[in-house]
Amino acid sequence: MEKTVNNKAWFMVLPVLLLVAFTAVIPLMTVVNYAFQDSFGNNQFFWVGIEWFQELLASERFHDALVRNLIFSFSILAIEIPLGIGIALCMPKKGWGVPVCLVLMALPLLVPWNVVGTIWQVFGRADIGLLGYFLNLIGINYNYTQDPIAAWATVIVMDVWHWTSLVVLLCYAGLVSIPEAYYQAARIDGASRWAVFRYIQLPKMHSVLLIAVLLRFMDSFMIYTEPFVVTGGGPGNSTTFLSIDLVKMAIGQFDLGPAAAMSLVYFLIILLFSWVFYTVMNNAGAEKKHYAGEE
Amino acid sequence: MLELRGVSKTVDGMDHIRGVSLRLESGSLNVLLGPTLSGKTTLMRLMAGLDTPTAGQVLVNGQDMTGVSVRKRDVAMVYQQFINYPALTVYENIASPLRVAGLKRDEIDKQVRKAADLMKLTPYLERTPLNLSGGQQQRTAIARALVKGAHLVLMDEPLANLDYKLREELRDELPKIFSESGAVFVYATTEPTEALLLGGRTATLHEGRVSQFGDTIDVYRNPQDIVTAQTFSDPPLNLLGLTKSGGEFRTSNGTVIPASEEEKRLPDGHYKVGFRPHHLYLQRPSEDAVCLPAVVDVSEITGSESFIHLTCLNHRWVALEHGIHNVDVDANIDVYVDAKNFMIFDDDGRSVASLMNASHMAETA
Structure with missing residues (x-):
């Protein structure tokens, strides 16, 4: 049968193409444009080639922020993923407890970022905050405005509080989709609780975990609002992440060229890491256990 | 065990x-x-x-x-x-x-x-x-x-x-x-x-x-x-309520269905009768078969077989016929049943086959 070409189809997708063009492609191209130029106000632009990129990649400020970002992202992944799996495993599968747990889990996700920041900003204050006051009462010298470790702890705990729910909900969805027959079969096989987790639940959660890791990595790597509200990037530069640095550069110093170059590099880093995560986790799922003959 | x-x-x-x-x-x-x-x-x-x-x-x-x-x-x-x-x-x-x-x-x-x-x-x-x-x-x-x-x-x-x-x-x-x-x-x-x-x-x-x-x-x-x-019938078993008197069964509309030799041994009274879809015929299968009027509800053709869902004497029945039989929906058709294919149950739904066999055995003894 001959394939019919219908050019009308292009008109059908035109609205979407226009929308994507205006929201993504054109702004991105503008940024690319800035990244290779220098501006002196008055709409005067000068071509500088890859100078901004060279400068950026050699800059210690960028390196430090990048390392902080990586430490932050990997820390929260290391905490939120196992914690999320653990909580999802403990959640009831049926009965009145299900809606209660789901609503409780969804609550943090419904709070806007800056509100979360404000909540923890107040919560952690030594003078009026419940957490700060209590910690200092039991003898821990906790002050996130002065102590970098306290600032980091606050930012990480805040993110865990805000976003572990997402991992929980994703894992829970993966868990409840496992047919009861799998658990029965495992019982008949005499499999241990650990074996059920390792050989049934974990493989069955694999695809949702992949999504959870990707989402959490991307979001945490782009984190801005919460640390900005709580610590403002301080004390010193200790919680200045790439995004905070970028905003300082673009809006604070109005260095449009370097900021544009940084945005592009930032974007490419996220893209690269997401791709690596995706590939690694996908391959891990397809990983085959060697059978006895080859062990 | x-x-x-x-x-x-x-x-x-x-x-x-x-x-x-x-x-x-x-x-x-x-x-x-x-x-x-x-x-x-x-x-x-x-x-x-x-x-x-x-x-x-x-x-x-x-x-x-x-x-x-x-x-x-x-x-x-x-x-x-x-x-x-x-x-x-x-x-x-x-x-x-x-x-x-x-x-x-x-x-x-x-x-x-x-x-x-x-x-x-x-x-x-x-x-x-x-x-x-x-x-x-x-x-x-x-x-x-x-x-x-x-x-x-x-x-x-x-x-x-x-x-x-x-x-x-x-x-x-x-x-x-x-x-x-x-x-x-x-x-x-x-x-x-x-x-x-x-x-x-x-x-x-x-x-x-x-x-x-x-x-x-x-x-x-x-x-x-x-x-x-x-339970053991697919398509579903066809059911029919009959009254037996003497050597024959009578349907609710008065049609007479002659009983087989074994069935004649049953005491007179009400019976529930079941027969399988392939025992409901569109063409007269034998001399003993009795014709009943029916209205076609649906007909399904699987290729080698046809299922004709119909209403007969206020009962919903299925006829299973080999080959392709095209019948129009709502058409009035004649269907045939033969008493020798009947599985007969009493009013409580218990089979009376043992009754027929027992009396048969008593006779041969």
């Missing part, structure tokens, strides 16, 4: 299984036949020890195993869904029960390869279940049940999700494979045809009760009650 003595299961005040007593011999193939929600799966769970009966006993080789955990029993089970360990290869899947049992590596290898060979899985041993077709996945699950060498093998509609050709293939192989193992083999299905093809013995289930248990062909031919006859 597996024996159930008056086993009942009540969940939240609902009776799922009511007083089931069965005796299943080692090396036998037993079919549990019943529609959806008739309690097949619940009964299997009770047999396996996944659930504890509310009342009654489960005996294995004469030993009371009621309440003994499934982990301590010698059971294998295959499900309607294809249940395998998703991250393990076919080889590891089949080996899993042997590993739990703590067998030596070369012994495991030998058994896995034997089972894989039997289930035609040898080329796929290193794949994971998700990279297999449905039939291969289910064969993996069956191979797992097979290597376990369990005393009791339960199969809960194992072929329901497979395509037609695979079903036929596996249906032929399964009884042979498991009868050699000497296990008690229990096979649940909703399809009468499947029960007949498997042979062995059949227990018909209806609303949590075993309505009849015996040789499959015997249960099919001589159902003890109307419920068994209905």
Whole structure:
């Protein structure tokens, strides 16, 4: 049968193409444009080639922020993923407890970022905050405005509080989709609780975990609002992440060229890491256990 | 040998299984036949020890195993869904029960390869279940049940999700494979045809009760009650209320249906009569057949057969005819029934066949 070409189809997708063009492609191209130029106000632009990129990649400020970002992202992944799996495993599968747990889990996700920041900003204050006051009462010298470790702890705990729910909900969805027959079969096989987790639940959660890791990595790597509200990037530069640095550069110093170059590099880093995560986790799922003959 | 003595299961005040007593011999193939929600799966769970009966006993080789955990029993089970360990290869899947049992590596290898060979899985041993077709996945699950060498093998509609050709293939192989193992083999299905093809013995289930248990062909031919006859009939059994007086039956509209020689021995009165769809004819099959007026509701053609759903004497019936029969919906047609095909039940739905045979025997004696 001959394939019919219908050019009308292009008109059908035109609205979407226009929308994507205006929201993504054109702004991105503008940024690319800035990244290779220098501006002196008055709409005067000068071509500088890859100078901004060279400068950026050699800059210690960028390196430090990048390392902080990586430490932050990997820390929260290391905490939120196992914690999320653990909580999802403990959640009831049926009965009145299900809606209660789901609503409780969804609550943090419904709070806007800056509100979360404000909540923890107040919560952690030594003078009026419940957490700060209590910690200092039991003898821990906790002050996130002065102590970098306290600032980091606050930012990480805040993110865990805000976003572990997402991992929980994703894992829970993966868990409840496992047919009861799998658990029965495992019982008949005499499999241990650990074996059920390792050989049934974990493989069955694999695809949702992949999504959870990707989402959490991307979001945490782009984190801005919460640390900005709580610590403002301080004390010193200790919680200045790439995004905070970028905003300082673009809006604070109005260095449009370097900021544009940084945005592009930032974007490419996220893209690269997401791709690596995706590939690694996908391959891990397809990983085959060697059978006895080859062990 | 597996024996159930008056086993009942009540969940939240609902009776799922009511007083089931069965005796299943080692090396036998037993079919549990019943529609959806008739309690097949619940009964299997009770047999396996996944659930504890509310009342009654489960005996294995004469030993009371009621309440003994499934982990301590010698059971294998295959499900309607294809249940395998998703991250393990076919080889590891089949080996899993042997590993739990703590067998030596070369012994495991030998058994896995034997089972894989039997289930035609040898080329796929290193794949994971998700990279297999449905039939291969289910064969993996069956191979797992097979290597376990369990005393009791339960199969809960194992072929329901497979395509037609695979079903036929596996249906032929399964009884042979498991009868050699000497296990008690229990096979649940909703399809009468499947029960007949498997042979062995059949227990018909209806609303949590075993309505009849015996040789499959015997249960099919001589159902003890109307419920068994209905369970063991697909398309559904045609029913008709008749009044007998003398040597003939009379329908509600006064049509006379002459009784067969055996049927004449029944006392006069009301009877419920059942006959199978292939015993409802569109053409006069014999001299004794009686013509009844009917209205066509729906006609379905499968290719080699036609199902004609019709209304006759305020009963909804199905006629199964070979070949293609085009009949118009709402057409008035004549259908034919023959009393010699009737399964006759009394008002309580109990078969009166024994009555006919008993008097027959008395006569010949």
